[in-house]
Amino acid sequence: MSEQAFDITPDRITDSDQAKEAVADLREALRYHAYRYYVLDDPIIADPEYDRLFNILEVLEEKFPALQSPTSPTQQVGGAPRQSMGLVRHPVPMLSLRAVYTQQEARDFDATCRQELSLGLMTYVAEPKYDGLAVELIYENGALVFASTRGDGYTGEDILANVKTIREIPLQLLSLDKEPVPERLVVRGEIYMRKDEFNALNQRREESGDNVFANPRNAAAGSVRQLDPKITASRPLHLFVYEVAECRGREFTQQWEMLAALPKWGLKTNTRWQEKCSGIEPALEFFRRLSETRDDLPFEIDGVVIKVNDRQAQQALGFRQRDPRWALALKFPARQGTTRITDITVQVGRTGALTPVAHLQPVTIGGVEVKRASLHNLHQIESKDVRIKDWVLVERAGDVIPQVIKPFPDKRSGQEQPFVMPETCPVCGGPVVTSRDRKQSHCTNIDCPAQIRERMVHFASRRAMDIEGLAGRRIDQLLNTGLVRHIPDLYRLRREDLVQLEGFGSKSADNLLREIEDSKSTALERFVYALGIPHVGEHLAQVLAARFPDLDALSRASEQTLQAVHEIGPEVARSVRAFFSNPGNRKVVHDLLEAGISLDNPLHAATVQTKSLQGRTFVFTGTLQNWTRDQAREIVEGLGGRVTGSVTGNTDYIVAGPGAGSKLDKARSKGIAVLSEEDFARIIGQEAGDSRQ
Template sequence: MDLQLAEKRVKELHKLLNQYNYEYHVLDQPSIPDSDYDRLLKQLLEIEEQFPELTTADSPTQRVGSEILDMFEKVQHQSQMLSLGNAFNEQDVLDFDRRVRQLAGENVSYVCELKIDGLAVSLRYENGLFNLGATRGDGTTGENITANLRTIRSIPIRLNREVSMEVRGEAFMPKRSFEALNLQKAEKGEEAFANPRNAAAGSLRQLDPRIAASRNLDVFLYSVADIGETGVASHSDALNLLDTLGFKTNKERKKCENIEEVLAYIQKWTEERPNLPYEIDGIVIKVDSLKQQQELGTTAKSPRWAIAYKFPAEEVVTTLTGIELSVGRTGVITPTAILEPVRVAGTTVQRASLHNEDLIREKDIKIGDQVVVKKAGDIIPEVVNVLVDRRTGEEVDFHMPTHCLECNSELVRLDGEVALRCINPKCPAQIREGLIHFVSRTAMNIDGLGEKVISQLFKENLIQDVADIYKLTYEQLIQLERMGEKSATNLLQAIEASKVNSLERLLFGLGIRHVGAKAAKTLAQQFEHIDHLMDADYEQLTAINEIGEKMADSIVSYFGQEEAIALMNELKAVGVNLIYTGPKLVLIENSASIFAGKTVVLTGKLERIKRNDAKEKIESLGGNVAGSVSKKTDIVIAGEEAGSKLTKAQELGIEIWDEERLVEELNL
């Protein structure tokens, strides 16, 4: 066969194999036997071996790469992957519907979808070719797992049209694949996976794509990241578009014209859930109209136009064999129930948080009790109640200690708090937990530096504060248990890479009391450099819209310590970035912008500027863009077909602009 004939045959085989793959893995309607598919694939492999130049990235032979990765690189999502708020009962769903109709009007329809219990992924296509796949990560930045996602046969390598887009979905392990995998592990004497979700996540985070390929994973796609480029007007239309492009979507979805139909859908799948060939942990409810979705907007974490109904938690009975205490990074002493191992909602549970001493007293919990256990939201194990009638008289009362288990300092209960707390700033447990928090994904995000490694480093006296992390050497790391040459090198690279993080990550990582991730970003945007924040006084801090009195006190107190000043100097010396590198804000006190310090709400359709662009520009000028109208709203910008938000603004006497005024103020 010459090159010209080979090229022609390769194109034919690509088309045939992609079609057969789609029929088998997406439609579940194979038109040829497996043996015929294998024969054609073998023929393609032979041609590619003879003519290597004909091997392309979208070839069906390239589903499984042989190259083992060193580590997963970080990638930015084109738009944020938000998490969903939760509903746990019918009233929560009705409340969600009421809030939606208050803001979007009475004429609202929903799309209900099964909530697949897997791993959220983002897939990016350029001119119809799959070129990047990533985990959700923190919603803004994920990990590049393209090589592993290519092994999932239901993910198309090439679409039916040459479009460029980013789509979102859930990768999962079918029940049949999960059972087969755990059978293999049992035969090898290895520990079984607890549930299909963990198995899917573990498979997709393997550095060797051949492992992921052997696990028989699947995927359902459920959204388009930038819907504005597609021309569709509803979520249901977007799902249909995904179907036409060759993606696999879940066909059990349903468009519901009212909340009663939504509740009926929930009831149906609560009953039929066990019959599905894959695990689901709830129902996702989304407003269908994209226009209404835009009007409803989002909070910092989740969209207001969607919610996840979680199935009622499974409850089981087991024995509480003991209560273990731990010291957190803020000094809080937390009791944890030690349980006889029991299966709950798909995993084996041996521990459950008891939160504090008051809860133990309130529920009359004794060591040796028979207790009812469930998973709150199908995730966090908790003790529901004690089966008092099963007591034998051998149960033992539990008493909280008077002194810290780690440093022996006297424990205190601060005014207004129920928790016992160790207030010794040099308590080893608090230092260790603070270090673990500093390197976590939502803070400095240092890959490979997890709880076990931090604990080893702390125990060996190699790190005592966060600055010490940046002084670690290869020779120190290689001495640690289970730390190989490659792992040590990768860890040092990850530590070095974290130095360039924007200031808000460092601020959150420092663990200043009351300062969460959102407040850290606000502070970083306002002050831009750590030195400016360190010099800020109480009045300057409380002048910021989102900074309250307790937080301001905590910040002033933290940076008033000599130890904190010394730590900032150490971080400077080792090259850690102390500057905010995100979108700039004009400081409120110096700003001539009309938006400075104002809360703004956008509603209706804007013709001359995209809503997200308007939001970014307003925030860059010191404004705060909110999703709903309240007494704290200063300006409402009303575009075409503005609805209930405009009405509410008029009722409250809030200043209202049209789009022309907005464009004028933004100098567009």
């Protein structure tokens, strides 16, 4: 791999020959480092250095459009949405595997293979049966040209645009350890989502009111089948390759040999969890070991695949109509079960979210007795038409909370009852607000015991009140010892109480009390964000602070007044009004102000003084020397303007730095005013180089 890429400076490259060489070096370096990171899990450069190289390549490709390539690492970000998926014909049928559920059936399979091949002992390759989306990738002269789903085994959906966004899938094959790239390579694999990433994705979707995915397989399949590749690019997807269907110019005599060759082309295999087994009993031992540890794996599996290792023996055994005779899938016990809902209650989360929970007649699923299952939100209950006393299908997968998949309406007797979300919190009796789309329900009481811990953590966080040293462990300690019960109690802590606690000395107690004292002087937008009003994040807290002169004016604003604020919709307006209408919340705010918190509001003052860019739309392109993109955006928005990523007929100005490319050409063709950084500095009333930190 060339090391020249590390010394490339975009603004010093002025002709296409220089650029061509630099781009080639950068692509080679990025492909190699992606291989080290995604395939070997052994990076040799830090993430910021990789990002620096990637950004340089982006600048050069924008500056020299003729050098852009569909196999460049920069193309793994998602393109324009498509109208339909399209179809791709598999060059070799992509058949499924015969599934068996007992170890004796696997032994019968072994006996049949040995009998037909007249062998005393068979060698097998055992590997996990991944619970994801099976895909086929086709490379020609090293470049990825086709990607498709299994479909009916003969024709699959065209998912090339989406697959190109997955970082673990190389757009151009490597040639490592003297392993030449085949002229044509057709491989099969499984796209999957790790369990921790799946849980985090579902949590984000639940917090934003979107439907959650039932399991990682559904999440992976749904992500890959998006019409908009940008959505796929935003999802945490991975790939294991496990089969070569065609390899022009390279012959493999063994399945194990084939698996060893794939990583040398940059394709990821599961080197940790695959074994070559002499006989069926070692393969069954591998199955038993995986069965015991499957919940500890970072990805979902539902069995073990056992394949004859010898490729000639595979050909001799041949195929049935829908599956090969030289392989089978030995499945784990099912993780779904049928039972009855005895009741539906509501669980109050640490952020105030109300989650309906189904209480079930106990049912054993995957060896575990299940008595409760999540129903997620009111929208899901109503869309699935789940009722109390319904017979339902329940799924348990790994460390994912059991979920109700669907009811069985045909089994209803007339005793079933619809679920009704309570209007008051079952923990504190505070008002409950449900969004109009029925996807979110929140207890609006800031002092609710069920959520006080997380509210304190949020209140003290860096972007809120910024009380350094007051994080989860410290807050747990203060709550458990009874020193605090409510957020205002933080401002009543005394040194003599803190030094009695484990881990607190005189210095650490003084430091914490100083941080708490310093937090008393803060800006209105930080305080509003710290209150944890449902739907009001950091940005909307700034929007509200810019509109209202002080906390009193904000707390008295009607829903109609709030909705008149740009970016504030009916859900946010309703949430803000409900928050400040709650007597308990008003008392907490009053106690905080009584404790000495004082609020200034520079955002409103700036709004009153000037909005010199009101209604103006800016686009930034190229490399800015004096501001980061985020700083420039904040300046424009603070002066009433707007920043977008693309040039349209509504664009008023384009600010062009070194490396500006197609956006600048488009702006000139539309007659849009082009500004240098010096021009931009004059418009905003700053000296160039005086960046706002």
